[in-house]
Amino acid sequence: MPGARFWRSASIRLAALYAILFAVSAGAMTGVLWWSTSHLLNQTVDSAIVTDARALSVYWANGGEAEMSQAINDRMLGDIDDVSIYLLADDAYHPKIGNLLAWPPGVDRTDVYYEFPIARAGQRSVVRVRYWDLPNGYHLLIGRDVQARAQLRDVLASSLAWGLLLLVGLGTVGGVLVRVVLARMLANVSVTARAIAAGDLSRRVKLSKRGDEFDELAVTINDMLDRISRLMDGVLQVSNAIAHDLRTPITRARARLEDANRDDASVESLRSAIDRATSDLDGAVAVFQALLRIAEIESGARRSAFATIDLVPVLTDLAELYEAVADESGKKFKLTLPPLSGRAHSAQATLTTYGDRDMIQQALANLLDNALKYSPPGASVELRAARDGTDVRIDVIDQGPGMSDADMKRATERFFRAEAARNSPGSGLGLALVQAVALLHGRDLALSHGNPGLVATLRLPRAKLVVGEDGAAQPNAPQAKAAHV
Numbered sequence: 458m459p460g461a462r463f464w465r466s467a468s469i470r471l472a473a474l475y476a477i478l479f480a481v482s483a484g485a486m487t488g489v490l491w492w493s494t495s496h497l498l499n500q501t502v503d504s505a506i507v508t509d510a511r512a513l514s515v516y517w518a519n520g521g522e523a524e525m526s527q528a529i530n531d532r533m534l535g536d537i538d539d540v541s542i543y544l545l546a547d548d549a550y551h552p553k554i555g556n557l558l559a560w561p562p563g564v565d566r567t568d569v570y571y572e573f574p575i576a577r578a579g580q581r582s583v584v585r586v587r588y589w590d591l592p593n594g595y596h597l598l599i600g601r602d603v604q605a606r607a608q609l610r611d612v613l614a615s616s617l618a619w620g621l622l623l624l625v626g627l628g629t630v631g632g633v634l635v636r637v638v639l640a641r642m643l644a645n646v647s648v649t650a651r652a653i654a655a656g657d658l659s660r661r662v663k664l665s666k667r668g669d670e671f672d673e674l675a676v677t678i679n680d681m682l683d684r685i686s687r688l689m690d691g692v693l694q695v696s697n698a699i700a701h702d703l704r705t706p707i708t709r710a711r712a713r714l715e716d717a718n719r720d721d722a723s724v725e726s727l728r729s730a731i732d733r734a735t736s737d738l739d740g741a742v743a744v745f746q747a748l749l750r751i752a753e754i755e756s757g758a759r760r761s762a763f764a765t766i767d768l769v770p771v772l773t774d775l776a777e778l779y780e781a782v783a784d785e786s787g788k789k790f791k792l793t794l795p796p797l798s799g800r801a802h803s804a805q806a807t808l809t810t811y812g813d814r815d816m817i818q819q820a821l822a823n824l825l826d827n828a829l830k831y832s833p834p835g836a837s838v839e840l841r842a843a844r845d846g847t848d849v850r851i852d853v854i855d856q857g858p859g860m861s862d863a864d865m866k867r868a869t870e871r872f873f874r875a876e877a878a879r880n881s882p883g884s885g886l887g888l889a890l891v892q893a894v895a896l897l898h899g900r901d902l903a904l905s906h907g908n909p910g911l912v913a914t915l916r917l918p919r920a921k922l923v924v925g926e927d928g929a930a931q932p933n934a935p936q937a938k939a940a941h942v
Contacts, residue, residue, distance in 0.1 A: 480625045487621045494613055502585050502601050503570060509541075510589055510599050517591055525597075526554045540602040542584050548594025557598070564588060564598065572603065583607045642671045646678065658686050710734035762815075765920045768808040768849060769794060771818055772842055779825045779838070787834040793841040808842055809920040810849050812898045817917065820894040823887040824853040824913045831857030832910070848900060849917045856910040865904045891915065 509532075516528040522545070529543045533556055544555030552559060557575075564571050564586065572585045586600030645663055652660035661682060662675040710733075717730035776792035783790035795808060810817070821840075828838045836856035843850050860868060867873045869892035873885050888902070891913075895902045900916035 480621075484621055487618075498603075498606050498609070499570075499585075502603060502606070503587075505601060506570075506585075506587055506599050510587075510597065513597065513599070514589075517597075522553065522593075522595065529554050540605075542586055542598070542600035542602065544598040546596045546598070548596075550596060553595075555598070560596075560598070561586070577602070642674075645675075649678075649682075653682065658682070658689065707737070710737035713737075762813045763811060764814070765809055765811050766814050766817075768810055768817070768842065768851075768917075771814065771821075772808075772840060772851075775818065775821055775825065776840055779829065779840075783829060783838060786829065788829060788832055789835075789837040791837060791839040793839060795843050808844070808849055810898075810917040811920040812917060813894075816894045816897070820891040820915060821851065821853070823891050824915065827887055828853050828855035828857070828911075828913070831855060833857070836910075844919065845916070847919055849919050851915045851917070853913045853915075854907055854910065856907070859906060859909060859911045860904065868904055869902060888913075 513525055513528055516524045520527075525545060529545060532541060533543060542556060544557040544560065545553045546560050547553060550560040556577075561571070561573065561575075563573075567587070567589055570585055570587050572583065574581055574583050576582070582602055582604040584600045585603045586598055588596055588598040591597055649660050649662045661679045664672050664675050666672070713730045713734045717727050772792060772794065776790065780790040780792075825838070825840065832838055832855045838856075839852070839854040841852040841854065843852075864873075869888045871886055871889045873889075892902045895915055895917075898917050900918060903914040903916075905912045905914065
């Protein structure tokens with residue numbers, strides 16, 4: 458039904474809530490204002506009555522009934538506005554002097570102010586009175602005509618009521634305006650979302666350029682859509698790259714097996730063909746394993762294995778391994794660690810981080826493999842580690858052909874290979890895996906020119922150390938930032 462759909466609208470509910478809150482606030486403010494004004498007027502009248510009673514009690518103390526009667530008569534004669542009410546009565550409440558014909562019914566307590574209508578000079582009026590008991594059974598009633606005050610109060614109440622209606626109307630209009638603005642902004646997001654769902658990934662939420670919260674929401678949504686678009690492009694590129702890179706080894710393996718099956722070959726030839734085909738298929742399987750490992754890292758599944766580790770033994774082991782590899786290929790290898798200071802077991806003698814030891818070791822191995830692969834004979838490869846603020850900075854420096862600025866921007870894409878690496882073996886997944894490891898640890902991988910060669914910088918979060926009772930440094934809580942994977 459249209460009505461039910463109307464009230465299901467979030468903007469309508471928000472506008473109605475705004476109007477209700479505005480009306481309640483306005484009503485509360487109006488009520489407080491009316492009560493405060495009425496209370497102030499009553500206090501003024503009551504104060505005048507009490508002051509008058511104290512003055513008349515002096516006359517009673519000095520001269521009794523006669524003196525008080527004369528004082529009351531003088532007050533009534535001097536009351537130009539005719540607003541004062543007096544009545545002196547005997548012990549039977551019979552009037553002795555005053556401007557009331559009889560004692561008002563129901564006025565029987567001395568600690569209460571009474572307010573009631575009366576007829577004065579042929580007109581209806583309202584008085585506010587209080588009475589006191591006097592010696593010898595006499596009673597004194599003092600009051601004020603509050604008809605003007607009652608009229609003022611009625612006018613004030615009427616004005617406040619109209620003001621309340623005006624405020625409710627303004628609140629309703631404000632609620633409708635909120636509904637219109639909110640509906641317009643939501644319509645903008647809805648139109649964009651429907652276009653995206655229909656396949657138009659180029660659509661974005663329009664900005665009002667006012668810099669308000671809606672613009673912040675629009676910017677966040679657009680950033681999300683940009684990232685989704687980049688991921689979609691990446692999926693497409695990865696799919697194309699997989700099809701391209703795996704087609705060759707699989708086709709080659711198939712051709713070798715067909716040739717071996719078709720030709721009247723010897724057992725040795727068949728085994729050789731099978732071995733070559735197996736090698737080709739192992740390469741294809743290695744690509745799939747690398748892709749699965751990158752996906753596993755990016756999903757954060759390996760974060761449960763994080764611990765505080767010392768990188769110095771890891772770097773030392775890698776240096777021993779790759780120094781031997783470098784010697785075999787006629788290259789030089791150098792390891793540079795941060796300088797030690799103080800005692801051998803102090804915090805300065807360690808290089809701690811919080812992460813997965815195996816993943817960090819594999820990432821550094823990928824960087825070192827690339828550095829040695831693309832460095833010419835006689836060149837030097839350096840593995841350098843240092844503390845950099847809250848980070849551990851690890852540089853792998855080679856003297857190879859390097860990369861152009863354009864290639865550096867795409868180097869961490871899956872299956873991307875720079876021009877200098879087109880003719881060398883590899884799948885183009887090494888730097889992608891290193892980047893995934895860096896992001897999982899809350900840091901990143903950066904490439905820069907080495908002049909000559911390339912500098913690959915892997916950053917990792919430093920971890921705190923505490924010194925134990927024996928003076929040895931012990932790992933404590935990490936200083937890692939939140940990962941963005």
